Amino acid sequence: xxxxxxxxxxxxxxxxxxxxxxxxxxxxxxxxxxxxxxxxxxxxxxxxxxxxxxxxxxxxxxxxxxxxxxxxxxxxxxxxxxxxxxxxxxxxxxxxxxxxxxxxxxxxxxxxxxxxxxxxxxxxxxxxxxxxxxxxxxxxxxxxxxxxxxxxxxxxxxxxxxxxxxxxxxxxxxxxxxxxxxxxxxxxxxxxxxxxxxxxxxxxxxxxxxxxxxxxxxxxxxxxxxxxxxxxxxxxxxxxxxxxxxxxxxxxxxxxxxxxxxxxxxxxxxxxxxxxxxxxxxxxxxxxxxxxxxxxxxxxxxxxxxxxxxxxxxxxxxxxxxxxxxxxxxxxxxxxxxxxxxxxxxxxxxxxxxxxxxxxxxxxxxxxxxxxxxxxxxxxxxxxxxxxxxxxxxxxxxxx
Amino acid sequence: xxxxxxxxxxxxxxxxxxxxxxxxxxxxxxxxxxxxxxxxxxxxxxxxxxxxxxxxxxxxxxxxxxxxxxxxxxxxxxxxxxxxxxxxxxxxxxxxxxxxxxxxxxxxxxxxxxxxxxxxxxxxxxxxxxxxxxxxxxxxxxxxxxxxxxxxxxxxxxxxxxxxxxxxxxxxxxxxxxxxxxxxxxxxxxxxxxxxxxxxxxxxxxxxxxxxxxxxxxxxxxxxxxxxxxxxxxxxxxxxxxxxxxxxxxxxxxxxxxxxxxxxxxxxxxxxxxxxxxxxxxxxxxxxxxxxxxxxxxxxxxxxxxxxxxxxxxxxxxxxxxxxxxxxxxxxxxxxxxxxxxxxxxxxxxxxxxxxxxxxxxxxxxxxxxxxxxxxxxxxxxxxxxxxxxxxxxxxxxxx
Numbered sequence: 001x002x003x004x005x006x007x008x009x010x011x012x013x014x015x016x017x018x019x020x021x022x023x024x025x026x027x028x029x030x031x032x033x034x035x036x037x038x039x040x041x042x043x044x045x046x047x048x049x050x051x052x053x054x055x056x057x058x059x060x061x062x063x064x065x066x067x068x069x070x071x072x073x074x075x076x077x078x079x080x081x082x083x084x085x086x087x088x089x090x091x092x093x094x095x096x097x098x099x100x101x102x103x104x105x106x107x108x109x110x111x112x113x114x115x116x117x118x119x120x121x122x123x124x125x126x127x128x129x130x131x132x133x134x135x136x137x138x139x140x141x142x143x144x145x146x147x148x149x150x151x152x153x154x155x156x157x158x159x160x161x162x163x164x165x166x167x168x169x170x171x172x173x174x175x176x177x178x179x180x181x182x183x184x185x186x187x188x189x190x191x192x193x194x195x196x197x198x199x200x201x202x203x204x205x206x207x208x209x210x211x212x213x214x215x216x217x218x219x220x221x222x223x224x225x226x227x228x229x230x231x232x233x234x235x236x237x238x239x240x241x242x243x244x245x246x247x248x249x250x251x252x253x254x255x256x257x258x259x260x261x262x263x264x265x266x267x268x269x270x271x272x273x274x275x276x277x278x279x280x281x282x283x284x285x286x287x288x289x290x291x292x293x294x295x296x297x298x299x300x301x302x303x304x305x306x307x308x309x310x311x312x313x314x315x316x317x318x319x320x321x322x323x324x325x326x327x328x329x330x331x332x333x334x335x336x337x338x339x340x341x342x343x344x345x346x347x348x349x350x351x352x353x354x355x356x357x358x359x360x361x362x363x364x365x366x367x368x369x370x371x372x373x374x375x376x377x378x379x380x381x382x383x384x385x386x387x388x389x390x391x392x393x394x395x396x397x398x399x400x
Numbered sequence: 401x402x403x404x405x406x407x408x409x410x411x412x413x414x415x416x417x418x419x420x421x422x423x424x425x426x427x428x429x430x431x432x433x434x435x436x437x438x439x440x441x442x443x444x445x446x447x448x449x450x451x452x453x454x455x456x457x458x459x460x461x462x463x464x465x466x467x468x469x470x471x472x473x474x475x476x477x478x479x480x481x482x483x484x485x486x487x488x489x490x491x492x493x494x495x496x497x498x499x500x501x502x503x504x505x506x507x508x509x510x511x512x513x514x515x516x517x518x519x520x521x522x523x524x525x526x527x528x529x530x531x532x533x534x535x536x537x538x539x540x541x542x543x544x545x546x547x548x549x550x551x552x553x554x555x556x557x558x559x560x561x562x563x564x565x566x567x568x569x570x571x572x573x574x575x576x577x578x579x580x581x582x583x584x585x586x587x588x589x590x591x592x593x594x595x596x597x598x599x600x601x602x603x604x605x606x607x608x609x610x611x612x613x614x615x616x617x618x619x620x621x622x623x624x625x626x627x628x629x630x631x632x633x634x635x636x637x638x639x640x641x642x643x644x645x646x647x648x649x650x651x652x653x654x655x656x657x658x659x660x661x662x663x664x665x666x667x668x669x670x671x672x673x674x675x676x677x678x679x680x681x682x683x684x685x686x687x688x689x690x691x692x693x694x695x696x697x698x699x700x701x702x703x704x705x706x707x708x709x710x711x712x713x714x715x716x717x718x719x720x721x722x723x724x725x726x727x728x729x730x731x732x733x734x735x736x737x738x739x740x741x742x743x744x745x746x747x748x749x750x751x752x753x754x755x756x757x758x759x760x761x762x763x764x765x766x767x768x769x770x771x772x773x774x775x776x777x778x779x780x781x782x783x784x785x786x787x788x789x790x791x792x793x794x795x796x797x798x799x800x
Contacts, residue, residue, distance in 0.1 A: 136667040
């Protein structure tokens with residue numbers, strides 16, 4: 001029953017302030033002491049107001065609290081939105097006696113609608129005293145940051161650095177694209193290890209690149225995406241100050257946690273009926289492998305074939321071919337796997353496969369597609385989902 | 401990140417069939433082999449159709465699958481509902497090749513509305529092949545059984561019986577009384593230990609009595625309440641056949657899990673702003689202690705005082721006094737505690753208390769109230785919540 005509340009020196013709460021009609025819409029995270037902090041933000045050119053503020057605050061490398069509202073993205077809201085985000089920070093600052101620049105703010109929800117600042121600020125003032133490390137607070141926070149997600153995403157890992165037990169927990173929300181551009185990915189990771197902020201920032205960037213940045217539901221990039229980690233040192237380990245063994249283990253565990261959350265997010269993609277893991281191997285550079293994964297996993301032809309359980313593997317190779325990466329088709333191997341693995345292509349030549357067996361395998365809710373180009377050592381992994389009637393229905397219905 | 405999927409030999413799924421407009425509404429649980437099974441059901445005189453069937457099926461002590469729909473309670477639905485519940489079982493039986501009498505069925509949602517049998521049966525047929533022990537299936541199931549809950553309830557414990565690691569996980573939903581009588585408590589516990597069904601039934605009954613039966617949100621009893629445990633022996637331990645040490649440890653862990661879920665359910669009570677733990681001590685019999693807890697925790701006067709953070713402790717004693725249990729008021733001690741404990745009454749005499757300190761303590765989101773009657777050794781614990789404007793608003797709005 002471990003969750004983020006098992007990370008020492010943190011307290012949380014999730015509450016309903018009225019931005020959403022019924023469900024929880026305010027989340028609070030606070031560390032007893034300023035924590036080493038790192039964050040990565042959306043690469044979208046249009047960014048929400050909270051992101052503008054967070055980019056400044058994270059520069060200090062020390063953060064003590066995060067406030068999140070759901071139901072309103074506070075994006076494309078102009079001055080009103082900027083003042084609103086600052087008001088959220090000010091309320092947290094006053095209630096918890098934390099300097100403003102040590103507070104992050106995040107929003108997710110509808111874009112372009114005025115931020116209901118008063119409701120949120122009143123909610124912060126009412127709920128600040130409720131911050132707690134009791135178990136339930138983890139569930140409340142995980143639920144409070146959701147928008148169109150159909151289930152909350154939580155993760156927890158525990159490991160040892162020397163003699164010290166380290167706890168690392170996280171909550172995340174995924175992207176449901178009910179309103180165009182409304183899908184936002186948020187991830188908040190709490191850890192009780194002591195580590196230098198500079199190292200944490202570098203590590204987070206690398207891990208996010210291989211996890212959250214390798215998932216796609218529909219190729220959109222939100223104005224509000226943000227992944228932040230706070231590591232407060234409450235565990236009492238010797239501070240990690242260089243890239244030693246402790247750093248490596250910390251990074252491995254952070255990767256494990258982020259990969260878990262990334263997979264959960266894709267599994268909850270709008271109308272998704274399958275989780276697809278893409279494995280691309282045998283290229284000269286990792287960026288090439290990533291580029292091919294992005295193209296294949298975003299291909300509507302591939303995604304609809306996967307939904308239709310149609311072993312139409314030609315579409316996979318075709319999508320790879322248009323990714324802007326040069327490769328020799330005659331060296332390409334292709335495998336599709338679930339409980340068993342079936343090789344489809346060997347050196348560019350289709351093998352005779354048992355079509356019934358392949359069709360059975362395609363019915364699985366989790367499929368791995370492996371492309372091996374046999375022309376280098378670089379590889380990458382990524383995750384996507386299929387494209388279903390349901391996705392179309394949902395997005396068609398809500399577009400107008 | 402442990403959840404029910406860590407229990408060996410079980411697979412799960414949660415899906416959307418259209419009973420609810422958007423959210424998941426079908427849950428499936430299946431054990432690879434028939435599991436030792438026990439269940440307790442609502443004591444309401446009016447029981448839903450699924451309960452009638454489960455009462456028969458559980459008599460065998462062996463269950464291999466559970467199917468749950470949310471969004472419709474299948475209660476007060478007469479013959480149509482009974483046939484519908486049987487159709488759900490038949491669909492699971494055919495898809496998974498499991499005898500009908502080894503399947504349980506549960507429903508939760510609106511009462512008295514025709515069961516949309518076709519949608520549910522189509523959903524079972526479509527999703528049976530998706531049953532999996534992958535992590536995400538735990539989240540899908542936990543979400544699929546919810547109605548007005550604001551967050552899913554999950555729990556997991558791990559322990560050793562001799563050299564064998566045992567995993568026990570559970571999902572539950574709580575009671576939100578948006579439509580009168582709609583609140584239903586469901587709990588499904590999966591374990592991989594080998595244990596005789598008769599022992600399991602006795603143990604479950606006792607544990608539920610001290611956990612789920614000791615919580616109250618508003619004193620209503622649903623027509624659909626059900627807690628079931630399946631223990632499939634996949635762990636490979638020597639079967640528990642008598643009340644030995646293994647039995648005792650199993651029971652302790654089951655208690656821990658059920659208490660956790662019970663507390664989560666109360667924390668998610670309609671409009672609840674606080675979780676209250678009631679501890680009654682020093683009576684001649686446990687049933688007396690339970691009776692007092694039920695009366696006090698259901699008292700509207702006590703609950704509104706708790707909501708108002710009003711240290712109006714007279715109401716607590718007054719409610720205890722009308723519980724039908726005889727005690728000597730002049731021996732009664734009363735304590736209220738959160739981060740600290742304050743004694744209010746000693747031998748029936750009010751102590752001088754720091755009222756500001758008491759008021760501060762009453763602001764906590766988790767409060768314990770201890771009544772010690774000093775006239776015996778029996779004690780009991782129970783959990784309730786406060787009664788807020790929000791509860792009234794929700795239930796007033798939806799009554800008509």
